[in-house]
Amino acid sequence: MQKATAEKSDPIAAQLAPVGRETVQDRVYLELRRALIGGLFEPSQVLTIRGLADALMTSTMPVREALGRLITEKALEALPNRSVRVPPITLERMDDLLRARTLIEGEAIALAATRMTSRQIATIEAMLGEWDEMRALKHKKDVDREVTLNQAFHFEIYRACGSAVLIPMIESLWLQSGPCIRVAIYAFSDAGEVDTAHYHRTIVKAIAAQDAKEARDALVADISRPFAFLRSKLEAEAKEGMSV
Amino acid sequence: MQKATAEKSDPIAAQLAPVGRETVQDRVYLELRRALIGGLFEPSQVLTIRGLADALMTSTMPVREALGRLITEKALEALPNRSVRVPPITLERMDDLLRARTLIEGEAIALAATRMTSRQIATIEAMLGEWDEMRALKHKKDVDREVTLNQAFHFEIYRACGSAVLIPMIESLWLQSGPCIRVAIYAFSDAGEVDTAHYHRTIVKAIAAQDAKEARDALVADISRPFAFLRSKLEAEAKEGMSV
DNA sequence: TTATTTGATTTGTGATCACACTTGCATTGA
DNA sequence: TCAATGCAAGTGTGATCACAAATCAAATAA
Secondary structure, three states: OOOOOOOOOOOOHOOOOOOOOHHHHHHHHHHHHHHHOOOOOOOOOEHHHHHHHHOOOOHHHHHHHHHHHHHHHHOOOOOOOOOOEOOOOOOHHHHHHHHHHHHHHHHHHHHHHHOOOHHHHHHHHHHHHHHHHHHOOOOOOOOHHHHHHHHHHHHHHHHHHOOOHHHHHHHHHHHHHHHHHHHHHHHHHHHHHHHHHHHHHHHHHHHHHHOHHHHHHHHHHHHHHHHHHHHHHHHHHHHHHHOO | OOOOOOOOOOOOOHHHOOOOOOOOHHHHHHHHHHHHHHOOOOOOOOOOOOHHHHHOOHHHHHHHHHHHHHHHOOOOOOOOOEEOOOOOHHHHHHHHHHHHHHHHHHHHHHHHHHHOOHHHHHHHHHHHHHHHHHHHHHOOOOHHHHHHHHHHHHHHHHHHOOOOOHHHHHHHHHHHHHHHHHHHHHHHHHHHHHHHHHHHHHHHHHOOOOOOHHHHHHHHHHHHHHHHHHHHHHHHHHHHHHHO
């Protein structure tokens, strides 16, 4: 019995879960992904291989490969100096990202709206409740939790679209817009919280009714908001920079 | 004068082109990309780091990093055995890829249709002529050249859409559908050539007229064809497999 | 003959090292 | 005082090695 595959005849194997063998590189990659989507790095911040390796308590090898992967999906940027940084925010890039996100995530939610099972719908409804719960005790604004919950809500829907091609593209888009979004949420967290829950409720309602068009519209409104916030902030800063 | 930046005041610097410093890893990555889009690897083929390193005449280091990057953009697939292969063809994946491509490339060409300068339009018109030229001496069917020219034509248009976010996504989609397309072209190269030129002419005409909708429709028809070919081939094989 | 086991080879992963380039700072010169 | 020079620390890249896991083939047992 040298085989690695679990055999039904083995009564012990049936009780054991496969232990999995994820590599250090994968852990580093996923950790950096999490940090980027969560906005833990700020735009234009420069990252060094050895610095990250120290922080993550590994050698440079897994880090450099993870950085390379993040650069190819445009989550990070390779400077001509060969140093790498998280891409800076510009108005053009924001608009570009928003257009791509409405296009692709809109398509994904339209597909999901006609495919989600009642069980899946129940899951995102439960998330709605979790959201209200968090908002109830809003004495401390827990931006991290807010971001995480928002991500979980959206991807629970996207997963249901059934497209193995669209979902990675959406993840890439979130990776790219993560740093921007965090800046927007920080700047407008008070104004943002209320509306987010409202839009999410609209989305759930539309999906429950299997109304693809309504779901898409609600989603577009949801993801457009932080971009609009950020845009107004950037424009204000630009104007201020002019006058000073 | 230690500075690396070219200075206008220096009469010598004005005549020298920057030498550039692309890494071995980049060359390996681009070479593998080219091979994948061109369909030089066949679906389900397994690739080894040391094998590629020998073929490319480098050490394993640049190759493994390039493979990692290609895996993150789904151009290659990491098996649980930790070996990597080019993804196999399935009907579901084909439909998935086609849907994503019509969605995103359709949007890109619609944007390009309203933005292309007369100079850019002249460029793709010239490509049309090149296509006819190649078809004129079709005694030997040069599939490589056909694939290359087709790619150049499409990306000349996509580049004009002005979206730094959409273009890399399109490249990723071509990377993923490259192996499938090559199989389709090989199987139906005789039937394919004529129509390709026709659709490309329609596309150019629509763009020249700045008709975004017509351009999108023509593009969708163009990229749907090889997928439809491949689909009929796969279905035929599946039926054959049933009866045998 | 067929199934299992054993051993040799191949393969991916991570660590370490050498080298070249960049960057920052102190020193030197006008 | 200010710019240019030179040195030192830091950083990315590629090569090589050690190790564990996987694969394949021959040998053995049923």
